Amino acid sequence: MTSHPLAYAARAARFRPSGVRSVFDIAMRPGMISLAGGSPDLSVLPREQVAELAAGMIRGAGPDALQYQPAQGLDGTIEAVREVMRAEGVDAAHDRIQVTAGSQMGLQVLTTLLADPGDTVIAEAPTYVGALSVFGGLEARVAQVEIDEHGMLPDALEATIARVRATGSRIPFLYTVPTFGNPSGASMSAARREAVVEICRREGILIVEDNPYGMLAFDDEHRLPLYARDPENVVYLGSFSKIFSPGVRVGWLAAPPELRGRVQLAVEAMTIHASVVGQVLAQRFITETDWRGHVRRSADVYHARRDALMAALDEHMPPGTTWTRPHGGFFTVVTLPPGTPVDGLLDAAIDARVVYVPGSEFMADGSRADTLRLAYSFEPEHRLAEGARRLGEAIRALG
Amino acid sequence: MTSHPLAYAARAARFRPSGVRSVFDIAMRPGMISLAGGSPDLSVLPREQVAELAAGMIRGAGPDALQYQPAQGLDGTIEAVREVMRAEGVDAAHDRIQVTAGSQMGLQVLTTLLADPGDTVIAEAPTYVGALSVFGGLEARVAQVEIDEHGMLPDALEATIARVRATGSRIPFLYTVPTFGNPSGASMSAARREAVVEICRREGILIVEDNPYGMLAFDDEHRLPLYARDPENVVYLGSFSKIFSPGVRVGWLAAPPELRGRVQLAVEAMTIHASVVGQVLAQRFITETDWRGHVRRSADVYHARRDALMAALDEHMPPGTTWTRPHGGFFTVVTLPPGTPVDGLLDAAIDARVVYVPGSEFMADGSRADTLRLAYSFEPEHRLAEGARRLGEAIRALG
Numbered sequence: 134m135t136s137h138p139l140a141y142a143a144r145a146a147r148f149r150p151s152g153v154r155s156v157f158d159i160a161m162r163p164g165m166i167s168l169a170g171g172s173p174d175l176s177v178l179p180r181e182q183v184a185e186l187a188a189g190m191i192r193g194a195g196p197d198a199l200q201y202q203p204a205q206g207l208d209g210t211i212e213a214v215r216e217v218m219r220a221e222g223v224d225a226a227h228d229r230i231q232v233t234a235g236s237q238m239g240l241q242v243l244t245t246l247l248a249d250p251g252d253t254v255i256a257e258a259p260t261y262v263g264a265l266s267v268f269g270g271l272e273a274r275v276a277q278v279e280i281d282e283h284g285m286l287p288d289a290l291e292a293t294i295a296r297v298r299a300t301g302s303r304i305p306f307l308y309t310v311p312t313f314g315n316p317s318g319a320s321m322s323a324a325r326r327e328a329v330v331e332i333c334r335r336e337g338i339l340i341v342e343d344n345p346y347g348m349l350a351f352d353d354e355h356r357l358p359l360y361a362r363d364p365e366n367v368v369y370l371g372s373f374s375k376i377f378s379p380g381v382r383v384g385w386l387a388a389p390p391e392l393r394g395r396v397q398l399a400v401e402a403m404t405i406h407a408s409v410v411g412q413v414l415a416q417r418f419i420t421e422t423d424w425r426g427h428v429r430r431s432a433d434v435y436h437a438r439r440d441a442l443m444a445a446l447d448e449h450m451p452p453g454t455t456w457t458r459p460h461g462g463f464f465t466v467v468t469l470p471p472g473t474p475v476d477g478l479l480d481a482a483i484d485a486r487v488v489y490v491p492g493s494e495f496m497a498d499g500s501r502a503d504t505l506r507l508a509y510s511f512e513p514e515h516r517l518a519e520g521a522r523r524l525g526e527a528i529r530a531l532g
Numbered sequence: 533m534t535s536h537p538l539a540y541a542a543r544a545a546r547f548r549p550s551g552v553r554s555v556f557d558i559a560m561r562p563g564m565i566s567l568a569g570g571s572p573d574l575s576v577l578p579r580e581q582v583a584e585l586a587a588g589m590i591r592g593a594g595p596d597a598l599q600y601q602p603a604q605g606l607d608g609t610i611e612a613v614r615e616v617m618r619a620e621g622v623d624a625a626h627d628r629i630q631v632t633a634g635s636q637m638g639l640q641v642l643t644t645l646l647a648d649p650g651d652t653v654i655a656e657a658p659t660y661v662g663a664l665s666v667f668g669g670l671e672a673r674v675a676q677v678e679i680d681e682h683g684m685l686p687d688a689l690e691a692t693i694a695r696v697r698a699t700g701s702r703i704p705f706l707y708t709v710p711t712f713g714n715p716s717g718a719s720m721s722a723a724r725r726e727a728v729v730e731i732c733r734r735e736g737i738l739i740v741e742d743n744p745y746g747m748l749a750f751d752d753e754h755r756l757p758l759y760a761r762d763p764e765n766v767v768y769l770g771s772f773s774k775i776f777s778p779g780v781r782v783g784w785l786a787a788p789p790e791l792r793g794r795v796q797l798a799v800e801a802m803t804i805h806a807s808v809v810g811q812v813l814a815q816r817f818i819t820e821t822d823w824r825g826h827v828r829r830s831a832d833v834y835h836a837r838r839d840a841l842m843a844a845l846d847e848h849m850p851p852g853t854t855w856t857r858p859h860g861g862f863f864t865v866v867t868l869p870p871g872t873p874v875d876g877l878l879d880a881a882i883d884a885r886v887v888y889v890p891g892s893e894f895m896a897d898g899s900r901a902d903t904l905r906l907a908y909s910f911e912p913e914h915r916l917a918e919g920a921r922r923l924g925e926a927i928r929a930l931g
Contacts, residue, residue: 139738139791142704145645148797157602175595183598187809188587196574199582199777203556234633234781234803241802245669246544266801270644305541339538378598380808382633392538398547402665403640404633408807409779410586 147269151262156488166520168442168489168507171315171463173375177430179422186417190410198413204401206232206385210412213419214371214385220425221347223361223369225387231396234407236345236372236384240267240308242399243341243368243386248273248305253297255307257285259466259495259504261315261343264308268497274302275497282457284311284321287328294336306339306368312356313346313462316495316506320356320460330362345372346462348428351436354460365389373415375463376428381411435463441514442507442521449525451532456507463510466492469503474531478505481531487523546668550661555887565919567841567888567906570714570862572774576829578821585816589809597812603800605631605784609811612818613770613784619824620746622760622768624786630795633806635744635771635783639666639707641798642740642767642785647672647704652696654706656684658865658894658903660714660742663707667896673701674896681856683710683720686727693735705738705767711755712745712861715894715905719755719859729761744771745861747827750835753859764788772814774862775827780810834862840913841906841920848924850931855906862909865891868902873930877904880930886922 160167190198197207205211211230218225233239240263248254250272256264258277268275276297279289290307297304309329311321321329333340342359350356360369364387372384384407388396400406418424439459446456446467453470469475479491492504505524509517559566589597596606604610610629617624632638639662647653649671655663657676667674675696678688689706696703708728710720720728732739741758749755759768763786771783783806787795799805817823838858845855845866852869868874878890891903904923908916 139646139788140702140704141794142644142646142648142651144648145794145798148645148794148801150797151800170600172600175598178595178598180590180594184587184590187590188583191579191583191586195579196577197779199574199577199779201569201571201773201778234637234807237801238633238803245541246547247538247541249541249543252541263801263804270798270801303539305539374600378809379600379804380596380598382803382805382807382810389538395540395544395547398549399544399669401550402547402636402662402669404637404781404803405662405778406781408633408781408810410777410809410813411781411807414809 144270144272147272148266151266151494156490159483159488164486166487166512166516166523168487168509168512168520170511171508172511173379173431174434174511175378177427177434179427182422183418186421187414190413190417194413198410200409202406202409204397204406206230206407207409207412207416210383210416213416216419217371217376218387222355222357225364228390229387229393231386231388231393231400232407232412233384233386233400234404235374235382236343236370237263237267238404239370239384239386240264240341240343242396242403244268244271244273246395246399247339249303251302252305253302255290255293255297255304257309257314257317259316259492259501260308261310262494264343265497273305277497280317280319282319284319284325285309285329287325287332290329290332294338304338306341307333308341308343310343311359312344313349313459315346315462316464316466316490316492318457318459318462318465326357326359326362330359330367334363334366340367341370342367343370345375348376349432349435350461351432351439352460360387368392376431377415377418377424381408381415383407383411383415432461435510438509438514438517442509442517445518445521449521451525451528463508465507465509467505467507469528473503473528475502478527478531481527482524485523485527487520487527489524543669543671546671550665550893555889558882558887563885565886565911565915565922567886567911567919569910570907571910572778572830573833573910574777576826576833578826581821582817585820586813589812589816593812597809599808601805601808603796603805605629605806606808606811606815609782609815612815615818616770616775617786621754621756624763627789628786628792630785630787630792630799631806631811632783632785632799633803634773634781635742635769636662636666637803638769638783638785639663639740639742641795641802643667643670643672645794645798646738648702650701651704652701654689654692654696654703656708656713656716658715658891658900659707660709661893663742664896672704676896679716679718681718683718683724684708684728686724686731689728689731693737703737705740706732707740707742708758709742710758711743712748712858714745714861715863715865715889715891717856717858717861717864725756725758725761729758729766733762733765739766740769741766742769744774747775748831748834749860750831750838751859759786767791775823775830776814776817780807780814782806782810782814831860834909837908837913837916841908841916844917844920848920850924850927862907864906864908866904866906868927872902872927874901877926877930880926881923884922884926886919886926888923
C-alpha cells in the first residue's frame, strides 16, 4: 500500500489520545475495576418509563423529532433547560440559552469564537482534561491557577492574570468547574465565588463556568452558580449527561444574547444542531418524569459510593497519602506520599485489574504525576473497596 | 446594561448567517411555500415501527443507548453504515469508518485536521453552503471549479489547481458532491469520475466526497462513489439524514485507517462522540426495517415531485429561464434570463409567500445572483406547482 498524499494541518498535532479515553477500552476488560471514567450510574433511571418516553417521542412529536430543527434548539428543550437552571437558582431568559451537542461541543464553539491561537485561557490546576483538548486543538495556551478545597485561590488568580499579561498574551476567558470540580472534587466557597467574579469583572475577563455536577450534592448547601452573580460576564455550560444521560449528547449554554446569537451561527456551521431525538428525550425526561427525584436518588448513590471509597482508601493507601473529600459529584484526587515511585504505576494497577486516570492528564504541562483521579460514580461499593485494595497493592509493589 | 468585556477571536467574523438557515423561520410562516430547505419528507417513514424501535432501544440496549460510548461509534452502528455503503457498491472495512454527529461535523473535523488558515480548498461552482461555512470558519480559502450537467470539468479542475498553486497556497483537499449535487442537482459521469480521481491522484490532492443523496436515484444508473475507485486518496462522507432522519444527527466518514484514527481523536475533543440514542435508532432502522424499501419509496416521492416542479417551471418561468434536470436528490438550480432584475427578488418572492435560497449562497465570492436553488423534496406536488407559479409572478412583477 502506497502512502497517500496527506499533509496534515499544523493544528492536527494538537489532538492527542486523552488519558481518560485511552483507558476506556482497558476499563471494559473482564475483571477490571474502573476508577477511571466519569460515567454516571444509569441503573437508577426508570428504564420502562424512559422507553415509553422514547416511543411517545416518535408517536407524538413524530417528524418533529426526526427532522431538521432550528439551530438554537427546540423551544421545548430550551424550556426544559430553564427549569433545570431554576432548580440551581438561576433564571435565564429563553434568548440566552443555546442547546449544544453536549457541553463539550459548547466549549468547542465558545473557544472557537473567543480564543485566537496564542491566547491564554486561565483554568484551575488541575482542570477537566476535555477542556484541555479543546484549548489545545484551537492552539490556545493554558495557564492554571492553584486551588484548595474551597476552590481557586484569589491571590493566585490575580498573580496569574498579571503574569500572563506580562507575556503579551491575551486572556479570552477564565474556565472553571466551580462546583464538585473535575478532577479535584473541590468546590468554590461563596466568598471565593464573589472574589473570582469580582476580579474577572474588574480585569475585563469573561468567565466560562462549566457545571455538569452542580445538582449532585451530598449536602444541603446551596452553591449558587457564578452565572447568577454576573450574567453579563459569565457564560454557563450545562449538561444532561450527569443528571439524565450522556448518550443523548445534549448540553446547553447560557450567555448574553449577542454572544448567544454568534454561538448559534457557529453551531450551525459545525453540527447544524444538536441531535433532535436526544433533545426531545431529554425534554420529555424533564417534563414528564420526577426528574428531581431521580437526581436526588442518583446523588444518594454517589454519596454512599464516595463514603465506601474513602473508607477503603483509609484502609489501603500507604501512610502519608492524601485525597480530597468532595461534597458532591464523581471524583476525588489522591496525592501519593513524597518519594512514592510513580513510573509504571498505571501499568502495575492495570496488571492488578484496576484502572484510574493519572493526575498529569489534568495539567497542561503534564505535571502532578504523583496524583491520581479516582471516580466513584460507576462502580458499586464492594468493587470500589476492592479497587482501592488493588490500587494500594500496586503502589506497595512498586515501592 | 453595560457592555461586557467580550473580544472575539479573528475567526469569529467568519461565522455569518447562512442563506439556507436564515430562511428557515420564514419558511415556517403560515401559508408560505418552501422551496428553500433541504429537508427530507419523513411522511414515508413507518412511524409506528420507528416508535417501537425507539422503545426497544431503551428496553433492549438500555444503559448502552444512554451511556458514554467509544468515540469511533458503536460497533453496531458501524456495521449498519457498512451495509448502507455496500448498497452503494462500496466495501469499507470496520476500521475505516468513523461515526460523526452528522456529516457536517465530519467535514468540520476533516477540515480542522487538514486545512491550515490560508490553504485553498477546491470545490464545485456552485457548492454546498454548509461546506463553505466550515471552510470559512477555519479560515481556509475556496477555489470553485466550473461544472456542467455531467459534473466537474476536468480541464477546469486542472487549470484551477495550477492557478491556486501559482499563488503559493496549499491545496488540502478537493471537496465534491458528485452525485445529485447540492445545489446543482448535477451528477458526475463515470468518465468524469475517472478523470477527477486520476487528476487528484497525479497531483497528490486528497478528495473529500460528500454523498448524502447518492441512494436517492430516479433511474437505475449505478453511480459508483469516487471512494470505491481510490480508497487511499478519497474520504467518503455519508449521512443518515436523507435516507432516514436528520434529527438523529448521525453521519459517518470512511477514510484510510491512519487518518480515521486522527479523526477519532478530534471527534473526542469536539463532541466526545455522536448521540448514542441517534446511533442506536439509525442502526435499528437499518437492521430491523425494510430500509431499502423505504429509500426506494422516498426516491419515488422525490421523483414525482421533481416532475411536478419541472412541469410548473415550464409553465410559469419567463422565456429564456433554464434549470438543471436532476436524476436524483433534492434540488435544481434555476438560471434567470440575462437582464432579469434580481435585486429584491427574494423579498418579492417572500411577499408572494414562496421562499427559496439565492444561488449566491453557494459561491464563496457571492456571485451568481441570477440563480436560485429550488428544493422539491419537502412540499407536495400541488404546492410545488403553486410555488413555481408564485415565483414566476414575483419575477415578472420586478421585470
